[in-house]
Amino acid sequence: MKAYINNTAYEFNQGETMLEFVRRIENDTYAIPTMCQDDRLENFGSCRVCSVDVAREKDGLTKTMASCHTPISEGLYIYPNTEKIKRLRKNIVELVLTDYPSDKIFPSAGKKATPFQETIAQIGIPNIRYPQGRTHLDIQPDRSHPYIKSDLSQCINCFRCVRACEEIQGEMILGMSGRGFATNIIKGFDTTFNESACVSCGACVQTCPTEALTDKFETKTLIPDKTVRTTCTYCGVGCQLEVAVIDGKIKGIQAPETAEVNQGHTCLKGRFAFQFYDHPDRLREPMIKRNGKFEVVTWDEAYDFIATKLTDIKNKYGADAIGGISSSRATNEENYLMQKMIRVAVGTNNIDGCARVCHAPTAFGMQKSFGTGAATNSIEDLKQTDAIFLFGANPVKGHPVTGAKIKQAFMKGVTSIVVDPIRTSLADLATYFLQIRPGTNVAILNMMGHYIIKEELVNQAFIETHTEKYAAFKSHVEHLDMNELEKLTGVSKDLVRDAAIAYASANKAMEFHGLGVTEHFQGSKTVMLLSNLAMMTGNVGRKGVGLNPLRGQNNVQGSADMGVQPHQGAGYMDVSKPAIQQYYAQKYGIEKMPKNTGLKIPEMLDAAISGKIKALYIVGEDTIMTDPNSYHSIKAFEKLELIVVQELFMTATSEMADVVLPASSYFEKNGTFTNGERRVQRVNKVIEPIGNTKPDGQIIIDMMSRLGYNQPTGLTYDAAKVIEEIADVIPFMKGLTWDRLGENGLQWPINEDGTDTKMLHINGDFKKGIGTFHHFDFEESPEIVSHGNTYPFILTTGRELEHYNSGTMTRRTDNQLILNKDILEVHPKDALAKGIKDEEMVRLFSDRGSVNIPIKYAKTVKRGVLRTTFHQPEVFINLITGSVGDKETMTPEYKVVAVDFEKM
Numbered sequence: 001m002k003a004y005i006n007n008t009a010y011e012f013n014q015g016e017t018m019l020e021f022v023r024r025i026e027n028d029t030y031a032i033p034t035m036c037q038d039d040r041l042e043n044f045g046s047c048r049v050c051s052v053d054v055a056r057e058k059d060g061l062t063k064t065m066a067s068c069h070t071p072i073s074e075g076l077y078i079y080p081n082t083e084k085i086k087r088l089r090k091n092i093v094e095l096v097l098t099d100y101p102s103d104k105i106f107p108s109a110g111k112k113a114t115p116f117q118e119t120i121a122q123i124g125i126p127n128i129r130y131p132q133g134r135t136h137l138d139i140q141p142d143r144s145h146p147y148i149k150s151d152l153s154q155c156i157n158c159f160r161c162v163r164a165c166e167e168i169q170g171e172m173i174l175g176m177s178g179r180g181f182a183t184n185i186i187k188g189f190d191t192t193f194n195e196s197a198c199v200s201c202g203a204c205v206q207t208c209p210t211e212a213l214t215d216k217f218e219t220k221t222l223i224p225d226k227t228v229r230t231t232c233t234y235c236g237v238g239c240q241l242e243v244a245v246i247d248g249k250i251k252g253i254q255a256p257e258t259a260e261v262n263q264g265h266t267c268l269k270g271r272f273a274f275q276f277y278d279h280p281d282r283l284r285e286p287m288i289k290r291n292g293k294f295e296v297v298t299w300d301e302a303y304d305f306i307a308t309k310l311t312d313i314k315n316k317y318g319a320d321a322i323g324g325i326s327s328s329r330a331t332n333e334e335n336y337l338m339q340k341m342i343r344v345a346v347g348t349n350n351i352d353g354c355a356r357v358c359h360a361p362t363a364f365g366m367q368k369s370f371g372t373g374a375a376t377n378s379i380e381d382l383k384q385t386d387a388i389f390l391f392g393a394n395p396v397k398g399h400p401v402t403g404a405k406i407k408q409a410f411m412k413g414v415t416s417i418v419v420d421p422i423r424t425s426l427a428d429l430a431t432y433f434l435q436i437r438p439g440t441n442v443a444i445l446n447m448m449g450h451y452i453i454k455e456e457l458v459n460q461a462f463i464e465t466h467t468e469k470y471a472a473f474k475s476h477v478e479h480l481d482m483n484e485l486e487k488l489t490g491v492s493k494d495l496v497r498d499a500a501i502a503y504a505s506a507n508k509a510m511e512f513h514g515l516g517v518t519e520h521f522q523g524s525k526t527v528m529l530l531s532n533l534a535m536m537t538g539n540v541g542r543k544g545v546g547l548n549p550l551r552g553q554n555n556v557q558g559s560a561d562m563g564v565q566p567h568q569g570a571g572y573m574d575v576s577k578p579a580i581q582q583y584y585a586q587k588y589g590i591e592k593m594p595k596n597t598g599l600k601i602p603e604m605l606d607a608a609i610s611g612k613i614k615a616l617y618i619v620g621e622d623t624i625m626t627d628p629n630s631y632h633s634i635k636a637f638e639k640l641e642l643i644v645v646q647e648l649f650m651t652a653t654s655e656m657a658d659v660v661l662p663a664s665s666y667f668e669k670n671g672t673f674t675n676g677e678r679r680v681q682r683v684n685k686v687i688e689p690i691g692n693t694k695p696d697g698q699i700i701i702d703m704m705s706r707l708g709y710n711q712p713t714g715l716t717y718d719a720a721k722v723i724e725e726i727a728d729v730i731p732f733m734k735g736l737t738w739d740r741l742g743e744n745g746l747q748w749p750i751n752e753d754g755t756d757t758k759m760l761h762i763n764g765d766f767k768k769g770i771g772t773f774h775h776f777d778f779e780e781s782p783e784i785v786s787h788g789n790t791y792p793f794i795l796t797t798g799r800e801l802e803h804y805n806s807g808t809m810t811r812r813t814d815n816q817l818i819l820n821k822d823i824l825e826v827h828p829k830d831a832l833a834k835g836i837k838d839e840e841m842v843r844l845f846s847d848r849g850s851v852n853i854p855i856k857y858a859k860t861v862k863r864g865v866l867r868t869t870f871h872q873p874e875v876f877i878n879l880i881t882g883s884v885g886d887k888e889t890m891t892p893e894y895k896v897v898a899v900d901f902e903k904m
Helices: 018-026 083-097 115-123 160-169 203-207 268-272 299-317 332-346 354-369 379-383 400-411 425-429 441-454 460-466 470-478 482-489 493-505 523-536 556-561 578-588 601-610 630-639 696-706 719-729 782-787 828-833
Strands: 002-005 008-011 051-055 062-066 077-079 148-150 174-177 184-187 213-215 226-231 240-246 249-254 287-290 293-296 322-326 351-353 387-391 415-419 432-434 509-513 546-549 615-619 642-647 659-662 671-674 679-683 793-797 824-826 841-845 850-857 865-868 897-903
Touching: 002 018, 018 051, 018 077, 051 083, 062 083, 083 115, 160 174, 160 203, 160 400, 203 213, 226 679, 249 268, 287 299, 299 322, 299 615, 299 642, 299 659, 299 696, 322 332, 322 601, 332 351, 332 556, 332 578, 332 615, 332 671, 332 696, 332 719, 351 354, 354 523, 354 546, 354 556, 379 400, 387 400, 387 493, 400 425, 415 425, 415 493, 432 493, 441 470, 441 482, 441 493, 441 523, 460 523, 470 523, 482 493, 509 523, 523 546, 556 671, 578 719, 601 630, 671 719, 782 897, 824 828, 828 850
Parallel strands: 002 077, 322 351, 322 615, 387 415, 387 509, 415 432, 509 546, 615 642, 642 659, 793 865, 824 850
Antiparallel strands: 002 008, 051 062, 051 077, 148 213, 174 184, 226 240, 240 249, 287 293, 287 659, 671 679, 793 897, 824 865, 841 850, 841 897
């Protein structure tokens, strides 16, 4: 199929617009000027600056058409820059400039031109013949928001910000009001940014072609010394960021539109929350605690002190008296080196991390069902799915960019099912919302399986060809009492039936789950039952289907891949098997590996209390604040002979340490993170390390050397060289190299030739050979069995958008101005029954302890259920959470805590 540009024929692509066609052929983004066009948004055609002359035959009668939303067709003749079109464009700009500040036509001194200023320069500055407008020029700037500023005197009514708010973020906070010269952008119900429901994502700022919308850093118009592309450190989405640097300091962040993960979008944490990197609270020097006080020491002093202590403990008690805790905030290479140090240089499998604390049931359950404990599909498959099953997750807050994509799908009418004890914003949009009692996940999934079988909606061909043990599962759920399960879950059996039918009837159904599935007593069982639903309906191994865990922190997937777990080494190989021990020993160049399966964090803490663990080496984890039952953790730490902590800031855990080592942030080092869709992406060094800090990888290599093992990739940390070793050790990363990652990374498995894998278990070809069904009865959590009568309310925890888990980094940014306290959400009737008014302070208590926290009336929770967050150390919510965990993985049950509350 061919069309013509200035009488020359070119092939065009099906569905291309004239604008896309001309830009592609001429290889020039500016081949046709635009004002209202943003390639991430639906074509709009409001400004007409992109108009071109179009004819049906060569030199025939032309018609002026907007190129941005007009599809190309066979035989068209396009003339992009005729004299008539140039006059038209200049006239359009002339009209716009009648209501635009004359001093903003050219870039200000020291600033980069805005897209609108570039358009003016391209078209030519017209003589303005019309009377000047008066409305926009009189609008006062809005400086109310901590990050986003507006000066609507520079607004050109292109609608880009309104469309970005709707089409990218799905919030619809911005709108257009008035007519003629009185037409203007409004926020919310015509209020300020700060008073509106804006989620501070900055999509409006990035798309705005003028300075009508900017951020406090003036990121769009910065002229940086350099711009470095890297991967965000905040959640498992793995957004790509472009970081602007001037004089060695970070000055602003934008989202690259070429990024496959986030396509030019990010949340307020990725875009704005970078001020922590040089905050006065940053740890800048190594310290040793002497006589109860920290003293600054040299790196050599710190290393020698740690090495001497660890060697003494190992000689006296054995290597298993030492434990290591690594972090999903660290890079893959650093996590790999950390587990290697504990196993090779120390000689124990006592290595664990926060990946197990949040998502171990996902890995365990999916390995049991499918053979691989990772997302089966890519996020891009959302464009192809017919139904979304969202279980125990609120991605608009915890995984904002993916959450925005899911929200878009919900709003566009995709069949949607939400299972959650909290009425989230996505639950409000869902086709079916199943508001369960916390802890009854197994019961609700058994109900869904029952109804799918009863309605004869199973994919029998898939089951018979690709799975095993279906008959036992079928027999189990067929005979369950739906009336009893209805009472247990608190969800109407008819609603569950309708949701089950909707999921099973969809041609393609895609499941997502989060910590509301995994952080439960029956977390692993829930994951296996979710796997059952996918297998019994054939929703595995195709586009737009599968099981897709929403990983919590930025590198949860990667830290587990690297072997930060006591039972599996790098690449998920069982460390208790002699053949695997020999494999690792050969790869690491040592005689033998430790034989015994190591201890998980809760087991390490118990062992510390009993005197079996004498030392803990911790990288990037605030164990005291983030693990449950903090009094228990404190008791364990008080028993230890040595605590080493590598950190960015002084945390509750750092305060208890004997040695604190200052680590470099992700802006200050190279490495990789692996996001929730198995995508390994580069973390590129943006600036030099702050103060006397070092990358975690360098510290670990230095410590290994002090402990008698020299890292074969060299004594200087080089992420690219460590990647070579990882690729040699982990079979499913065989083709991984630093150079091959490029700008958008690779999804493992990565073949030897560097090709990656977008989807697992294609056409039912499971990693373990055949998919396995499991069946379980619902069991009440021991927390409720033991304490439910004394403490009649169920507390469940979750995140808010503005902060990142314990908020160590985000509390050192202006995010704290947007959200600076944890609150307890309580159903109004529950609070009124105790005589407590909205926003009053209450004492929230459990069998473990109590905290003081303000309440908020919320009908998003059912009666008998409370919800809070865990961001602020002033509340320290884990003082009251319990030690119950998932049976198989010991992942803490943060989502079911037996509590009560009373007026202060």
